Amino acid sequence: MIEFDAVRKEYPGGTVAVAGxxxxxxxxxxxxxxxxxxxxxxxxxxxxxxxxxxxxxAVRIDDVDVRSLDPVGLRRSIGYVLQAGGLLPHRTxxxxxxxxxxxxxxxxxxxxxDALGLLERVGLDPALAxxxxxQLSGGQQQRVGVARALAADPDILLMDEPFGAVDPIVRExxxxxxxxxxxxxxxxxxxVTHDVDEAFALADEVVVLRAGAEIAQRGTPTEILAAPADDxxxxxxxxxxxxxxxxxxxxxxxxxVVDGDDxxxxxxxxxxxxxxx
Amino acid sequence: xxxxxxxxxxxxxSANWDGRGGIGAxxxxxxxxxxxxxxxACAIGIPAGVAIGHSGRGRSLVIVLTSGARALPTLGLLxxxxxxxxxxxxxxxxxxxxxxxxxxxxxxxAGVESVARETVGASRAIGMTEWQLVRGVELPLAAPVLLGxxxxxxxxxxxxxxxxxxxxxxxxxxxxxxxxKTQRYDMMLGASLLVALLALVVELGFQLVQSAAARRAEPxxxxxxxxxxxxx
Numbered sequence: 001m002i003e004f005d006a007v008r009k010e011y012p013g014g015t016v017a018v019a020g021x022x023x024x025x026x027x028x029x030x031x032x033x034x035x036x037x038x039x040x041x042x043x044x045x046x047x048x049x050x051x052x053x054x055x056x057x058a059v060r061i062d063d064v065d066v067r068s069l070d071p072v073g074l075r076r077s078i079g080y081v082l083q084a085g086g087l088l089p090h091r092t093x094x095x096x097x098x099x100x101x102x103x104x105x106x107x108x109x110x111x112x113x114d115a116l117g118l119l120e121r122v123g124l125d126p127a128l129a130x131x132x133x134x135q136l137s138g139g140q141q142q143r144v145g146v147a148r149a150l151a152a153d154p155d156i157l158l159m160d161e162p163f164g165a166v167d168p169i170v171r172e173x174x175x176x177x178x179x180x181x182x183x184x185x186x187x188x189x190x191x192v193t194h195d196v197d198e199a200f201a202l203a204d205e206v207v208v209l210r211a212g213a214e215i216a217q218r219g220t221p222t223e224i225l226a227a228p229a230d231d232x233x234x235x236x237x238x239x240x241x242x243x244x245x246x247x248x249x250x251x252x253x254x255x256x257v258v259d260g261d262d263x264x265x266x267x268x269x270x271x272x273x274x275x276x277x
Numbered sequence: 278x279x280x281x282x283x284x285x286x287x288x289x290x291s292a293n294w295d296g297r298g299g300i301g302a303x304x305x306x307x308x309x310x311x312x313x314x315x316x317x318a319c320a321i322g323i324p325a326g327v328a329i330g331h332s333g334r335g336r337s338l339v340i341v342l343t344s345g346a347r348a349l350p351t352l353g354l355l356x357x358x359x360x361x362x363x364x365x366x367x368x369x370x371x372x373x374x375x376x377x378x379x380x381x382x383x384x385x386x387a388g389v390e391s392v393a394r395e396t397v398g399a400s401r402a403i404g405m406t407e408w409q410l411v412r413g414v415e416l417p418l419a420a421p422v423l424l425g426x427x428x429x430x431x432x433x434x435x436x437x438x439x440x441x442x443x444x445x446x447x448x449x450x451x452x453x454x455x456x457x458k459t460q461r462y463d464m465m466l467g468a469s470l471l472v473a474l475l476a477l478v479v480e481l482g483f484q485l486v487q488s489a490a491a492r493r494a495e496p497x498x499x500x501x502x503x504x505x506x507x508x509x
Contacts, residue, residue, distance in 0.1 A: 051402055076404030086399025090417050090494050100403055134497040148403070 326385025384426015
């Protein structure tokens with residue numbers, strides 16, 4: 001469990017990145033912080049592994065204030081995935097994945113062997129292990145980033161715009177794989193994105209942020225879409241736009257779901273609760 | 278043209294090569310002295326430059342040193358130091374150190390500074406200590422630029438080390454000054470040619486080392502076959 005307790009971040013010169021933020025991220029759940037740039041979402045994420053220290057308030061992991069922990073040890077115990085992977089360009093894929101275990105004292109040989117298994121787990125051909133990051137596609141680099149974050153088998157994963165640098169098709173694929181991986185691993189995942197669709201696709205709970213990391217609304221994706229708290233949230237999630245307002249059209253006895261522009265998005269299947277037609 | 282031939286004749290005369298004051302010994306003195314100066318410049322300049330590049334503090338020091346020290350005339354500095362320290366290697370060593378330090382410092386600083394901030398930030402975020410960051414990320418990625426600074430320092434020192442003979446009995450400056458005083462222009466030109474040749478050879482050596490460092494820093498750009506050699 002990650003807990004933000006009234007954290008505030010003010011930079012010298014008076015810029016307030018986070019005005020006062022409290023949130024509990026329950027263990028084994030996926031929580032998304034969504035907001036446009038300048039909402040302080042990345043600052044919040046980086047407070048968890050002490051890349052940023054709050055001016056006041058505290059961040060606790062399983063009731064332990066992170067300030068009482070050694071930053072290096074803390075960071076090694078938390079998986080961190082960031083945009084474009086943040087991989088070391090001069091090390092091979094396998095060595096990149098093995099970085100943290102090797103830092104923690106595991107032998108390079110063992111760590112590399114584990115790395116191959118992790119590569120498979122994130123859907124990469126282990127034959128890529130001896131390539132360098134720049135020889136991989138953006139999507140492949142992103143997978144390596146995820147594999148590296150999982151290498152030390154952390155309880156917590158922090159993800160900073162993890163799939164922001166890849167094209168939409170690859171992004172959806174990666175999101176689906178992350179969901180499958182999470183169903184298997186059950187990590188506590190806190191991630192940051194400006195893409196509300198990504199938040200809806202991945203998170204159990206979504207926190208929509210205004211400037212200064214003020215919480216505009218929090219809830220499950222369904223709750224937020226069903227009842228946006230105010231105009232800001234409504235505009236942010238696109239409620240009321242053609243894409244979000246779906247209707248049913250009957251065609252030869254089949255029910256087709258269309259959006260606000262009458263473009264079909266899918267076929268409505270009979271639902272168990274409704275009973276068969 | 279005759280002068281060039283005379284110089285070559287002087288160079289090729291085996292009698293000039295032997296003994297304590299012979300060309301062979303002068304070359305070794307010249308190289309040894311230059312190497313000592315460059316090594317001292319590296320011992321000071323690399324840690325300082327890396328520290329400044331890593332922390333981002335003291336950038337103005339680099340700018341002041343690199344632009345200011347380059348404006349100092351080495352011969353003038355040598356004269357002043359020579360008057361203060363007397364005959365011997367101390368004065369030319371210090372004067373050349375002042376010449377060599379700015380490029381080494383600037384190269385180390387610029388190399389570390391040029392490493393992508395995202396790479397450094399990500400490495401810190403996954404739990405590298407500052408020292409592991411410097412050793413495992415910044416130094417290998419900065420190496421090509423850093424070595425460029427050392428290379429430029431080495432070239433300047435080798436070609437300027439002739440000045441050491443102004444106040445000490447050492448190096449290829451010796452036959453140069455002697456030729457000047459005794460109007461033996463074959464000796465003077467021969468020695469100059471040797472200095473130029475030495476500089477070229479060292480330049481070539483550095484080029485090899487630098488491209489090896491570049492292959493390590495950017496292995497994916499290596500031509501096929503080179504990658505296997507690196508990972509071996």
